[in-house]
Amino acid sequence: MNTNFTPIPLDNDWRCFPPEDADAAFGGSLLDESAWDALAQIADWPRHLLPGAGTVHLRRTLDLEPIGEVCLRYRLRLERAPAGTSVYVNGWHVGALQADAALDVDVTDALTLEGNVILLKVTRRGAIGGMSLLPVPCADA
Numbered sequence: 240m241n242t243n244f245t246p247i248p249l250d251n252d253w254r255c256f257p258p259e260d261a262d263a264a265f266g267g268s269l270l271d272e273s274a275w276d277a278l279a280q281i282a283d284w285p286r287h288l289l290p291g292a293g294t295v296h297l298r299r300t301l302d303l304e305p306i307g308e309v310c311l312r313y314r315l316r317l318e319r320a321p322a323g324t325s326v327y328v329n330g331w332h333v334g335a336l337q338a339d340a341a342l343d344v345d346v347t348d349a350l351t352l353e354g355n356v357i358l359l360k361v362t363r364r365g366a367i368g369g370m371s372l373l374p375v376p377c378a379d380a
Contacts, residue, residue: 244374253278256296297359310377317342318369327358
């Protein structure tokens with residue numbers, strides 16, 4: 240059975256860590272994010288914080304819909320971000336961007352149905368965008 244699944248866009252609804260709140264939990268889901276700056280689009284990330292903070296943490300949460308008896312893998316794709324940007328899913332480091340290359344990584348084992356946290360640690364200026372989570376049938380993975 241060849242079923243197509245729609246990518247889940249992840250370019251919107253981000254939060255920016257105040258630098259003093261960053262810790263080893265890498266944006267764990269139990270942290271209170273009410274004081275963090277909201278970003279409508281990840282492209283609007285606060286580049287101006289880099290000189291003082293050295294690192295800007297961007298965080299987004301998402302829930303997945305139950306899929307029933309279908310076997311799926313999930314691939315996280317980030318089209319562009321500054322080289323060296325580290326990507327974490329639920330506290331697990333899943334990759335870092337290389338210069339002029341997109342990140343495309345299987346994150347299935349790091350995901351749960353509810354309360355997933357995606358965190359970017361950005362240390363250089365540059366554009367960020369084109370992030371999505373792609374459900375892929377196991378037979379195609």
